[in-house]
Each structure stands twice: as structure tokens, then as C-alpha cells.
Amino acid sequence: MSSATIINNSRLGGRFFRLSLRWKCGGVLPGQFVMLRVSNSLDPFLRRPFGIYDFSGDVLDILYKVVGKGTGMLSTLAPGTDVDILGPLGNGFPPAGKGKNPIMVAGGIGIAPFYLFAGEVKEGKPSLFYGAKGRDEVALLKDFKSRGLKLNIRVSTEDGSIGRKGLVTDILKERLGEDSVVYACGPAGMLKEVSNIARKRGVKCYVSLERAMACGIGVCLGCAVKTRKHPPASAYRMVCSDGPVFNGEEIDWGCF
Amino acid sequence: MSSATIINNSRLGGRFFRLSLRWKCGGVLPGQFVMLRVSNSLDPFLRRPFGIYDFSGDVLDILYKVVGKGTGMLSTLAPGTDVDILGPLGNGFPPAGKGKNPIMVAGGIGIAPFYLFAGEVKEGKPSLFYGAKGRDEVALLKDFKSRGLKLNIRVSTEDGSIGRKGLVTDILKERLGEDSVVYACGPAGMLKEVSNIARKRGVKCYVSLERAMACGIGVCLGCAVKTRKHPPASAYRMVCSDGPVFNGEEIDWGCF
Amino acid sequence: MGVFLKPDTSVKLGRLELKNPVMTASGTFGYALEFEPYMDVERLGAVVLKGLSLKPRDGNPPPRSCETPCGMLNSIGLQNVGVEAFIKEKLPRLKRLKTRVVANIFGETIIEYAEVARRLDSADGVDAVEVNISCPNVKKGGLSFGSDPSGAAKVVTAVRKATKLHVMTKLSPNVTDIRVMVRAVEDAGTDSISLINTIPGMAIDVERRRAVLSTVTGGLSGPAIRPIAVRMVWEAAKAATVPIVGIGGIVNARDALEFIMAGATAVEIGTANFLDPASAIAVVHGIEEYMRKNGVRTIKEITGAVN
């Protein structure tokens, strides 16, 4: 809808890139996202959604992983190129509240929305548990470390190359306290597991969901997820406009 | 079909560009063309045909005008980018023959195939009559002038900004001799007119035609032009494989 | 020639006058209000709202949409709040809009179609109903009426009786001969005909070896289908005596003009609203620009130019 100019678009290692856009907007909430058109071409056809990594008045940053045609084309765009951007969209992460310690659980590129969120945590002892496949993904933590946040960072890798070998949910199980509030972003399987762990401990858990999106603004009704909320209201909620952040307990994970 | 790497892709003025590709092939004939895919995207969908401007062993040059989506995208490609290329295709210009003076008549971007052809004229007194809209197009002559060819160049512009004011066919009418062989490339209306002038003087005239193309290799039968040749053979000829160069007399201009 | 004169973009669908031929397509424009942040909705010829049924509908399980080459598949399944909630919650705000409001209606039975129309008739603020007999994403109703001339005629007859509003009937492309459907709904008393709805289609995730959509098949929309839609509108316009509204893959003014030259009196912009929420207004501006540049004073001069 509006146009943003690429300031920087560089590879962080592996298939991970960071995109910086000159773009003005009224302000963003941690956990919100934007929709980008990666070219004027009709192929790829739809916009692509990306979480907001960082925002500072007139520069918006995105962290992205090349997984297909759209992200592939995005990775070839040079500084100076204009891209069409729609946003900020969605609800964002609610604050943990007084006396609560936020635990961010991220899988792979799911780390993206936590950079902004971690910076805005005002109370409690925040932690970031990061599950990665291997070294390439762990590189995404660099910014978090160099930022001087009071953030308790724990890492697990599937190949054991760095941090603990195994899944991030193992870390969560060990360290989840009753005064925690969990925030999770990553693959659906991980979110479901995180949500279950939190539920069993009676801890609140917010998950940031992904769905293929068309409109991004709640009108196509395409990005539905099923919730356990029942009639009179529809059991379906839209990831783009009701989310992307949901209370994990509400989600009917069977729809993933 | 094969891949070529962009060495240079720069604007010559107005909407005109020159593209240099590193590309090996057995050799090309003046008047032949290539088909380029301007991106991996399916939009634009088909390859785009371009005459061969220059070729020297392993560098192919193309002169092009930005008129739509495909040429627009082509103009944004940076050196180092690989593009898919199919060719050389088509028949090319036949030599004028002993004792004949070749006259090249070009309109606008129709100048492109004559650079290579002019360099290969071995006999007679070659002329190039160039019809342009205005200054931008006349700039395309620079290479021809700096090349030290024995080429009699005459220019007309529609706006009269350079050379004679009017149409290139006016020049042709004045200077067409009986020992001439005419070669023409440009808009269909111009080609028809040139062909008529030549026919009236009993002079041979070759025209390089354009048609929207799909395959470029004579199999889709999409780029047909109608000829005055009749059954048993079909009246239709394919611009890509029977042309792009045709004897002007053969063409049924009603099909343009 | 009056090149500097503002061209007259108004068109008439029977007795319904639109300030310009640009409408939005049902299911792609929500209840119109969602688009107010992106454009002046009142500059559109008409807004067509998300399909309404008698009772609220949950819609189909996810995944409900996926991208295809130059298009998309959807199987939303007409999730909506139902006509009563619409009248209570949405209509009061829509009433104040200075543009035409078209309600898209749907029923699982003929009685339901008529009942939705009747309730909208008595509520104030709707200018027309678009009768959707062409939705491929519902088990009952929809396409089962839309691909059978006598079923289609029955629905239209019932709706016609139930309302004095302008009745527009929305046809499916999924028929052998669109002219047969055109005649059937005309004889049943429709005031205008809109086409095309989405084309039944399907995509498979070859890694998972299963259909992408939960419903296996869905409806294809977007520029991919435009050549099919233009052809059907052209066929329909030649066969019809009522005005035709052209739909299918319109992204810009050039595309919209294709439909108008094929014989459509107005057009609807669908999937393009997802690519850019301001698409519809850009089409309005683009048509004005084309008219100015080419000395076209009224839309009529170019309507059906290709026949």
C-alpha cells in the first residue's frame, strides 16, 4: 500500500537475511507483521508476510529465511529498490503483567519478532530459549547478545553443534516456573508442544501463528485457524487480524 | 536453453538500452535473433525475441527499447546476472550479390540488426537510411558512425530535430537505384511502404518482420504471417523459422 | 473533443445508476468498511459485500486458501455472520456510505435464498442483491443451482418475488454453454447478470501427497482466469438483454476495459483487492485517464466495442 526503500539487504549466513527498509509509520507493536510485495510481477502472486524485527521511527527491519520463490526474489533486491509494504498488521504480544517473568521460546526464524519484544520488557526476568537446527541459525542471536539486555539466553541445537543438543522444549520443561508467561514463535509442531507444556503447568502461553495469507487485513477469511471457542461465534479466527498472536489454549492444533 | 551472463546493461538515452552478454555459440548470421527469458518468474510468461546487434566470438550484444513489462524488467538486471538464451534463430539477411548496392532502411529500434550486417557487406556501395522519431533514436547511430565503415548514412526525423524532417521512405524514394537491393527493418507500416516502393522500381526488397512469438523455433505455428504463395502449400509462413527476413513481395500486408 | 472535460463515467444497470462502472467483488472486500483506511470507498461505483446466508456459517476448515500461478484457490465456504447480525451490526454504518451497496446472498435451499432477500428488502440501506448461485465451496446450494438452468431459474424466480430491490444473478463459469444460463435467469426475471464466479480448481502438496485445501477442491480466481472470464462475458453480453457485470482477474484499468469492450456495463474487482487494498480506486482513476486520453466521453461509447 505504501512504498518503502531498501537501505540494506544482506545475508547473515546460510539462508538467513536481514532487510532494512526506509519507511515511515505511526508506530508498531512487538509481534506485529507487515506484508511485502517482492516484485511488480504477478508471479509470485500474493504478498508475503514477515514479522517486524526492529523499528526505529523511520527504519523497519525484517529477518527472513529464503524458503521459496518469493523470499528468493526478495534476497536479490538491491539497496535503492522500492518495495510495496502493507502494515503494521495484527495484534502483537500482550505484556506479561506485574510480577511475571516472560519466557520467549523461538524456533529457527521464529526468533524474529522477539528482538523488538525483548527490548520492551519492562518488568520481571526475561528469558529467551532458542531452538536451532545448527550454527547458521544460532548466528541470528548475535544482535540479542550485543544489545546489553538483561536477557537469560539458552540455546539448543538439533545437531548439538552449539548449546544443548536436542529440542528447545526440553529447556522449557526444565526452566518453566509458575510465575512465567510464555511467548512462542516457530514451527506449528513446536508451538503445539510449548502450548501443552505451559497448559500442564497452568502457565499462560501466547503463540504467534503462521498461515498462508492473501489479504493480511481480515477480509478474505483465508488464514483461518480453528479455536476451541464454539458457537454462537464461528470457531475460526483469522491469523492476520485476530492474531498472529493467540492464547495457546484456544487453538485447536488439529488444524495444522 | 543455455545461460548467458550479463556483462553490461546500460541506457543509451531515452528508452533505449544496450545489453552485452557473455555467451558462446558457433556463430551467427546478420539478421538472426535470440529469445531471452528476462526472469525466472512466470510473469512475463514467454521469452522475448531480440535481433542480434553485434557478436564477437563470445560476447553477444543486443539493442533494445523498453516498451512493456518484459523489456522493463530486462532493463533492471545488473551485470553478473544470468539470463536464459535460445538461439541464434531465424534465417538472416541474404547477401545483395555481385554488382548490387545494399540499401538498409531502418525505423527506430529497427536499426539493431544492421550493425552486424553493415560490417559484413563486402561488395557495392552500402547505404543506411534511418528514420527516427527524434534525438533519442538518432543516438543509436553513434556506433555506426564511429566504426569507419564505408556507409552512406542518411537520417530523417519525424520532428525534424536532426536530419531531414519527414519519413525515411521519402529518402528511399529519392535515392533508390536500379542496382540497389533493399533491406528493411522497422514498424510494419514502414515495411509495407518500403516494399511497395521497391516493387514499383523492380528492385529486390528484404524485410525483417516482427510478430509476438511463443516458441521461436517453428513448432507452435503462432507467429504466422500471410504470404501471397498459395496452395498446395499453406499461405502462412512462420516469422521465427521461415523468417524473420522475407522477400517483401511475398508478404500479404493485410495480415498486419 | 473536450479533452479537458471530465469524462462521464456513470453507467446504468437497469434502473440502478452507478457513478462509475467499478464495483468490488463479493468475498474480497469484506463489508467495505475495512477498506476505509486505504481509500475513499464512496468513490466506487458500488460495493458488493461478503456473501450472506440466513443463519451464521462457520465456513470450511483450514487450510482455506493457496497461491497458484497468477491466481489463488479459496475454499472459504461462505463463513459469515448471517443476515440478521449483518442488518443489526453492519448495515447502519453502510447506510451512510454515499455509494451503492449490493448484498451478495446465498442459501442452501430456494426458500433460504428468498428469505435472505426478503429480510434485506425490509431493512433499509441495500440497493441490490447479488444472487450467488455459483459458489463452488459449499456442499449444498451454490453451484448445484448454478450449473443447472432450471435450478438457477427457480432460485431467481423466488428471489424476484421476495424483493423489490435490483436483482443481479451471479453465474458460474462451470457450464458448457453460458448462454443457456443467461437465458434461464433472464426469463426468471433477473435485472442484471454478473459473471464469473471462481472456477473449480485444485492444488496438491506433492511433498505431503495430499490436497493443499482441506476441501480438496476450491475456487480459482485472479488474473490467471481473466481470458476465460472475458470470453464468457463476451458470449453472455451477446446473448443477454439485461446488463452484464464482468468479473474475473481484473487488476488494473486496462483489464477492466477489456470486460467493458467485451460488453460488460460494469465490472467487479476481486482478488486484486488482496494484492493492493487500493486496487479498486486505482481502476476508477485509470478508466478516467483512458477516457481522457482517447477522447471517450461516456462509457457507452466503448461498451461492447468488440463484437
Place this chain on the structure above:
Amino acid sequence: MGVFLKPDTSVKLGRLELKNPVMTASGTFGYALEFEPYMDVERLGAVVLKGLSLKPRDGNPPPRSCETPCGMLNSIGLQNVGVEAFIKEKLPRLKRLKTRVVANIFGETIIEYAEVARRLDSADGVDAVEVNISCPNVKKGGLSFGSDPSGAAKVVTAVRKATKLHVMTKLSPNVTDIRVMVRAVEDAGTDSISLINTIPGMAIDVERRRAVLSTVTGGLSGPAIRPIAVRMVWEAAKAATVPIVGIGGIVNARDALEFIMAGATAVEIGTANFLDPASAIAVVHGIEEYMRKNGVRTIKEITGAVN
């Protein structure tokens, strides 16, 4: 799991065995020989040649093709040298090819269809005839048979009687219910069914205010139509007892696998041959790679995986 074993890509269309499921689509691959500079044509499962009629045909006036979003329109009108010239000039060289040769046949009348089949039957070197009852670009024959079950059945019955070659019937997508057509041509004795042919479509040049194609309408092909084609193949495969050959918008192996998983025994590559003349062979390699990577030993294991 035999990950390093060469997967078995062979498939059977009735009694006709193909070394792999990848065929080329009629009208997009010339007489196959034109593609020898670009690939080893013998590595294909089969080649389907440009449509043949009894007499030579001039085809339609230009313009005959134009680009559309993710696709193209054509109205070639079956320009071809006629079956006799084909037998004399092309067949001797095609005979030597170590792959299956399928002749696509067309007639303006049922008698012509049968006669073309009869002549190919007596000539040596053709493995199958593909009966084109679905060309939208000819005034007589073609689609007039393809959109009517009884017309289609009559053509197939006549061809069936005229030849002992494998008879494949090529269906049009331009019908309300493809299953009705499937049953009609099955009952008439076809050995296999291929679909889809192009979809009738149209484009307008809004600057010139006229249709782009000389024939106004043409046939739409390419990735744009793939979701429609996959859906129809899926419907046809569930309704049919004979093998199905899937066609429509296949560009790469992933696309081909969509059709196979929808129930197609083999596939044909059409418009993609224009994007890259080596497309068909790339699909062969891609399918092998998929099978290797996923431990699929025979094509049958994945055929109709989505039902």
C-alpha cells in the same frame, strides 16, 4: 529402502508400455524431430505430434497467439500438412525413434476422423492415436464433438473401428461435468483418456479496441490453467476405469507429480516446451529425483495418492 536403486519410472497405458510417464502435448512439440537439438527425445515416455487431418489445413489468419497472465492464448486452427504428407515425409524418420509415437488426429466429420485413423493404422510407426475432440479453434469438428457426450461417443466408436492402435481420447474442459464425458468415451471403447485441451478464452487490445486474435476467441494454456486441469483429472480418474493422461500447465516435475497424485497414469507437457525446449526432459529427471529422495520405487506407489 534402496535409496541408490534407480527408481522404476515405467507406466502402462492399457497394453501400451511407456518407459516413463512423460509425454509431450500435441501442437507444442511439432513432429518431435525439431527438438532433437535440445534433448535426447528418446528419453521421453512418448511424443505426441501436431494434430493431423485428412487434408492439409492452412490454419487461421494471424494474429494466432498472445501472452496472458501465466499462460497464452492460441488459435492456430490445426495448420498441418495432412495425414498423407505426414506418412510420406515425417513418419520414416519418426519410426527410428526409440520412444512411443502418438499421432493426434482431427476431422471435420466423423468419417474424416475414422479415415485418418485408418491410414495411420496401415502405415507403420505409430503406437497410438490421440483423438482430438476438444480443439476450440476450428469451426467444424473439434469442440462441437467434445462438449456433447453422444457426439464424442460417435467419434470414438468410429475411430475404434478404424484402427487396432491404442486409442486415446482427448477431452475438453469446456463441460459442466467431465465425468459424463469420461463415461461416454469409455463406453465407446477408448483405451485411455487425456485431458485437458485448452480452455476457450479471449483477450482484447484496449488501445485498438479489438480482439487480439483474428478469431476473437482462442484456447488458453499454461500454468494459469493448471489448478483447473488437476481438478478435472482428479474427477476423471475417480470416474474412469481406463488410464488417464493429465495435461495442463505442467512446467516442472513438481507440477507433473500433482497430476500423477490426482490419478493420472501419465502426463503431457505442452506450453512449457515454448518456455524451454528441454522442459520435458527436465520433468523426466525431476520425477526420478523425487522418487529417489522419497524412496518411491514405482510410479504406481504415488498414482492417485490424493483421492
